[in-house]
Amino acid sequence: MGRAPCCDKNGLKKGPWTPEEDQKLIDYIQTHGYGNWRTLPKNAGLQRCGKSCRLRWTNYLRPDIKRGRFSFEEEEAIIQLHSVLGNKWSAIAARLPGRTDNEIKNYWNTHIRKRLLRMGIDPVTHSPRLDLLDLSSILGCCSFYNQSQMNMSTRLLGGGGGVQPLVNPEILRLATSIMSSPQRENQNPDFLFHENQYQQPPLMQNTNVAEPVMNNNPNVIIDQFPFNGCFTDWQNNANAVLPYLTEDNYVPVPSNCYGGGNGEPSFRTPSSSSPTPLNSNNSTYINSSSTEDESYSSDILKFEIPDFLDVNEFM
DNA sequence: AAAGTCTTCAACCGCCGGCGA
DNA sequence: CTCGCCGGCGGTTGAAGACTT
Numbered sequence: 001m002g003r004a005p006c007c008d009k010n011g012l013k014k015g016p017w018t019p020e021e022d023q024k025l026i027d028y029i030q031t032h033g034y035g036n037w038r039t040l041p042k043n044a045g046l047q048r049c050g051k052s053c054r055l056r057w058t059n060y061l062r063p064d065i066k067r068g069r070f071s072f073e074e075e076e077a078i079i080q081l082h083s084v085l086g087n088k089w090s091a092i093a094a095r096l097p098g099r100t101d102n103e104i105k106n107y108w109n110t111h112i113r114k115r116l117l118r119m120g121i122d123p124v125t126h127s128p129r130l131d132l133l134d135l136s137s138i139l140g141c142c143s144f145y146n147q148s149q150m151n152m153s154t155r156l157l158g159g160g161g162g163v164q165p166l167v168n169p170e171i172l173r174l175a176t177s178i179m180s181s182p183q184r185e186n187q188n189p190d191f192l193f194h195e196n197q198y199q200q201p202p203l204m205q206n207t208n209v210a211e212p213v214m215n216n217n218p219n220v221i222i223d224q225f226p227f228n229g230c231f232t233d234w235q236n237n238a239n240a241v242l243p244y245l246t247e248d249n250y251v252p253v254p255s256n257c258y259g260g261g262n263g264e265p266s267f268r269t270p271s272s273s274s275p276t277p278l279n280s281n282n283s284t285y286i287n288s289s290s291t292e293d294e295s296y297s298s299d300i301l302k303f304e305i306p307d308f309l310d311v312n313e314f315m
Numbered sequence: 316a317a318a319g320t321c322t323t324c325a326a327c328c329g330c331c332g333g334c335g336a
Numbered sequence: 337c338t339c340g341c342c343g344g345c346g347g348t349t350g351a352a353g354a355c356t357t
Contacts, residue, residue: 055327
């Protein structure tokens, strides 16, 4: 038996809502609540189907909706949650207070997805599209890692001995969160947040030495991408603290991801180090899109590659 | 200035699962 | 157990504005 339509479409209005319709819906819900969406439009004097009313309310009129641009933290959360949850927009939205699934879905499709594609990352699998771009080649990970006795992570992150970071930690964080996605099917995404609701993970205090992210996983997998293991670690570990931006935009990195030289954690902070300026003269500056909103320029796609890592052939 | 193209996002569509009769 | 209703979800559409030629 065929399903009955959600409502009798005859005589019901479709398309954009007028301010008058919005006000009717708001007034009705504020007075009566929204018990039955099917009967609500009739009771509220609206020539709309219940579905349309529910959508309008949940996606636009709800008082707790946060309008405006997505913050960097929100974008970060979306990317990480998407790597775990896939296109479960409602589940992602549940962890981003004030944002609707529709809004997140739109933002993903119009902004994040395109950025990932431009970066040579498959937005579905969150894996590098090696047919287009070999990220490990750009980073010089494998060969360089093998040739030197030095921990590549240390060098890239500038984690020890006053070595300058070679790559902005932002891009490393994005890449590693993406690279760590294959386990996502078997993971409970709730490890990311407390009490099944999005909470911004605690910011690291602006101290010289921060608590390292817990590492109880003895089976750290390190494959082609040398940071893969340490970041899958925090994803696999229910006790792990989600790496997050510090106030100075540097990411606390687990100590096992780089050697401090003496095995001690040595998180970077502005007070303890001098990160290379983004506009350093002797580096190649990449900004993937000049058409993105300039007022909100995510550092995710802004990073510098030192000259000795010649990437011009990829540009 | 006009036409064509691209981008954005609100809204719609159809399907699915839960629930009660 | 089956059926129908309802709310919710993810994919898609298309109007409007922005941008390019």
